[in-house]
Every structure is written in structure tokens, then in C-alpha cells.
Amino acid sequence: MREVWVDLGLDRSYKVIIAAGILEETGRLLERSIGKRKVMIISNPLVFSLYGERVIHALQSAGMKVHTALIPDGEEYKNLRQVNRMLDEAVTAGLERSSLILALGGGVVGDLAGFTASIYQRGIRCIQVPTTLLSQVDSSVGGKTAVNHPRGKNMIGTFHQPSLVIIDTMTLTTLAEDEYRGGLGEVVKYGVIYDRALFQLLEEKALMLKEREQAAVQEIVYRCVKIKSEIVAEDERESGLRMVLNLGHTFGHSLEKLGNYKSIKHGEAVAIGTLIASLLSREMDLLDDCSVKRITALFKELGMAMSFPDYNAEDIYEGMLNDKKVQDEILRIVLPRGIGGYEIIDNPGRDLLLNIIENAAEL
Template identity: 45%
Template sequence: METLEVDLAERSYPIFIGQGLLDRADLLAAGLPQPRVLIVSNETVAPLYLTRVRAAFAAAGVEALDVVLPDGEHFKDWPTLNRIFDALLGHRCERATTLVALGGGVIGDMTGFAAACYQRGVPFIQVPTTLLAQVDSSVGGKTAINHPQGKNMIGAFHQPQRVLIDTDSLATLPAREFRSGLAEVIKYGLIRDLPFLEWLEVNLDALLARSPAALAEAILRSCRNKAEVVAADERESGERALLNLGHTFGHAIETGAGYGVWLHGEAVAAGTMMAAELSQRLGWIDASLVARIGRLFERCSLPVVGPALGEERYLELMAHDKKVQGGRLRLVLLRAAGRAVVSADAPVADVAAAIAARCRAGAVPFLESAHG
């Protein structure tokens, strides 16, 4: 088992990465303020892992309540979040009750937001079971739900007590979900870690075959990057925004196509290609790097073009981005392989041209053949 620390002074916490962690009562129950937790999971993950996690808590003498939500990005909304509050109040949970997020990014974001708001803040633990959640969303304390007009628009910064990443749980992950997670892994290489990008190019086949050694290495290096960025800039006043490479375009795709139609990582892959295309148009990177990034995504069967929503609709959706300042769109763009910057310099015409160049009528988020 590997252990990383997210260094945030009094809000610091450990990330544990290894096999079989879902059964580790010692890690799950350590330091609970009260021997009572509410596990939040979804209808896909609960049948696979809920019994095991409940048993681990029981072994540690902890009463484990649970609430099982429907699965999918389109349930990342208030009515579904409210089911967590109903469960908390129905069970008379107190300020010392700990929430446990057992699932992917949607479960982690909603459980974290519920923990941020219930009685103005209770502790929570992240137990991510998807690659995307393990390498990205479970670390760093960003929590949110969606609004019909924009993704992740209503949320809070609320750091977990710890993150338990059981790499064994990836064995049951559907191919499409797994590949979606790889988009966020590749992101770290692109924005700040050229050696990792090169490692990914060499080891991608092993990763796609879900080699435990390759997975452990990719997750560790991703989490280390994430932990470093979050420790330096918890509230995204600077460097942390770089983690949003491809996300402004990607959120527009997710919202515009309807929540859940494109998986987050799929939208980020197409969005990253738009950002790369724009970086090239600005003369910051050359075509060979754009092609190099596209090859990596294509090896993962990830999309390199977005849906044809129309450039106007893209720009309208992007205007809701949390990085907009003074009406100016701030985008994460590439200066080189392994180096991203936040820039408000791109003329709107170039942004529109980059979108146009990288969207296609009939674009689909995944190829059935690659994921069957």
C-alpha cells in the first residue's frame, strides 16, 4: 500500500492506494468522532461492494447506515442530494456522524457536498471505485451538484478526512468508464508532468489491459500531481485552475448534450483537443503536439471531436464557466507538452474556430466496437 499526504495544514489528510482496501476496517474506521457512519452509494456500485464495506465497519464496531442513489450524472441534482439529507435526518444523524462516499465521481461530489451542508458541515471519507474518481475527483475537496444551466455550479470546498483507493475495484469497471478515467490521467502529463506523459505513451497498452502494476503506478503519479497542486492552491486562485485543461469545453459538451450522454472523461478528451487546437492557432504549440495528444486519446478509444452543438451554443455554455472573470473567458491552454497556462488572451474568433475544427455532426462519445 502506498500513502500520500494532501498537505493543507489543519485540513491535511492521507490518500491510501492499494489492493483490498475495501476490507480494511483499520483504515476505514480510524479516528471516527463517533462509531456511526452513513455510506452513500449508487445502484451499480452498492451490489458489488456495499456488503463488504459494511462488514469492515461492523468489524470495527461501527454502525454503518446506508443510502443507495440512482446511478448517473443526470442524478447529480438537488432532489437526489436531498435523499441523503432525508436519510441523515431519518436516522437522526448528528454533527459527529461521518459520511462515506462509495462510488464514482458523482457519488463523491454529492456525498462531499451533503457533508459540507448537513448541519453546516460533517466529516466524510472518499472511497472512490472508478478510475476517474480515484485519480481526480476524490482528491482535493471540490464538491458540487449540477444546475440545468451549468455543471458543478452549486457546491463547496470541503476536504475529506481521508481517501481510500482500492485498485481492485477497477476490475469490475465497465470499459467505457475505465477509458473515461484515462482522460484525466493523461491530463496530468499534459499540464505539468512531461516524464509521466512519456511514461503513459510507453505503458498505455499495459494500462488498457488493466495491469495491476501499471494501474498502481498511474494512480499514484496522478494522485501525487493532484495532491501537489491542491496543497499549493486549495481554493483555485491560481495553479489549481490548470487541472481544468479541456474542462471548459468539456463542461459545455456535457451540459449541451444533456447530463450523462457524454461521460466526463469523454467530454474532457474532446475538450482537450479543442484546447490543443486553439493553442496551436495561437502559435503556442505546433501541429505535431496536437497530433501526439490525439493519438493518445485514440489509443484509449476516447473521442477527439465533440458534438456539433454550434459554436454559438458552445460559447454560451462556456460563458457560465467558473473561471470567467470580467466577462472574459479564461481558458487552460498548452505552451508545450507538460506545460499548461491559464489565459484570457484568446480572441473569441479563434476560440470559435477551434471549436468548429474539433466538432462534428454525429460525433459520438465512444465507439461501441472498442467498448463492447
């Protein structure tokens, strides 16, 4: 079992616990760090059918009252209507200020459950139990919660840190191949932008990781959570450092949008975005050719297709300009500086970017 402490001062610091098969201990862990409470589990039918009983049993064995509420599976249900339903469930279940909401699922469940917890009775505690690779290494830690508005992703949300995060890496064994691969895109991101040793470890363990070998998966999840927690502790509200986690995202979001969020997975779009950022870095002498080759090789080894969708370069560029993170018309991009470092640049120049996008499509 490994633990990471997210240090946000006296009242709001929390623990992330990582181990294989730890779902069975949810009740005990919760009782130890928070106490015996009434719990409402928010999940979706798929995840609940796989892991719900185990969590309920663990909570009840620790003497806790449990109520379950499900949202349908899918990003399109990460909306205010489902939040309303969850609030109704919370009222019906008689949740009090001292009660907890436990998110059991991927980032969609985690974001929606976190948001619901942040507004119910002006905010109650939320426990994250992430079950996808993306949610384990990224969304469950850091306290960003959100639901989508018809006109834009994650438009409505809050900052609400969880009180505890329980990561059972065994849950990843049932995850669909493309979902797992998507998560690996985010994993590589951490290495490229922040941690050279992690990048090297990924190169060494690529095959084991691809095969979801538990020891390798656990080690990598732990390393990523540690990085995320360091970054969040330093810059909780994304006024500076936390921005580095957007490596590959401005570009990736544009690809996702052009594909109507259907034809390409988020993590794979981020992987291609990371490659574009690396090519831009090379142009600016921030990254040598050998490093670009290593990054590409690692993605391929992990099973990322890296096939560039057939979109017009201008459309991709337009999409980047429309990203919600673009402020005051400044296109701010995170670039790798060597492997393991970063540089943030403003307005890299339209022609340069178009040129790189067009040439990357040939890769």
C-alpha cells in the first residue's frame, strides 16, 4: 500500500491511498480517517455492477449507513439535470452536513459527484474512489469539479477538494482497452513535462504497463499522483504551475471538438497534442531531435496509434484559439523543455504552428 499526502494546510489536506484490492477496505479506511458517517455512493450502472457490492459491504461492515444513486454512463450525462437528480437522492436519503458522498467510477462520476457534494447543504465531504486510469492519475486528485453546459465542456463547476482518495489499481483490469490507453496519454504527459526519471521508468516498463501488470501499474499511478499532488499543493487554483498539466491539451481539445467528442479519446488527443508541442519545442531549440524520437517511440510502445485525424490544419488552429483556456486572446501553450522540464510561451505564431500541424500529419 502506498500513500500520498496532498498538503493544502490544516483543514483541507488529505490522503491518497493506492493499492491493489483495497476496495474491500473502504469502510475501515474511511472510518479511520474521517469517522463513521452516513454515505451516499454515486456511480454508474457499469461500474456499480462490477464493484458496487464490494464497496457497500465494506462500508456496512464498518457500521455505516449506505445509500446508492446511479447516473447513466457517458459524458453526455455529466450535466445539471443529473446533479438535480443526485440532490433529490441526497435529500431523500436524509444526508446531513456530516454525511459523505462517495464517487465510485471514472472522471465523469467523480466530477459530477464532487460538484454535487460541493453544493449540497453548502458543501459536504466527498470521497473519490476512481476506477479509470485517467481518474486515478488525474481527475480524482486536485479538487476540480464540473458538469457540462450544452455550449461547452466543464463550464459549470467548483473547487472542492476530496477528503480522501482511495485508488484500487485492480479495478483497471476490467477497463476497456481504449479507455486504458487514453489514461496512458496523461501518464506520459507527467513524465515529459515534469519528471525525467518517470519518463525513463515509463520507457523501461512500457510493456508491463501496456499489459497492466499490477506492480508496474501501481508504481506508475503512485508516481503520477505524487506529481499531481505536488503541483496542486503549490498552485491549487491554477494561477501558475498547475497550467503545466495542460501539456498537449489546447491542441487535444481542438481535435476532440472537431471529432464531436466521439472519434478520438481525450487521452489519445492529448498524446498527439504532446507530440505537436514537442515538435514546436524542437523548432524553438527547447528539445533535441533525439528527445522527440524518444517521446514518439514511448507513445507507440504503449500502444497509442498516434494516427493523425484527417482534419484541416487551419480548422485545428481555429479550434485552439477557441479553447476555453485562451484568455484575452493570448494563445498560451505549455512546451517541454528537455524531457522533464517546461516552458510556457504565448502566441507561438500562426504560420509556424500550421506548418508543424501539417508536417505532423505525415508522421
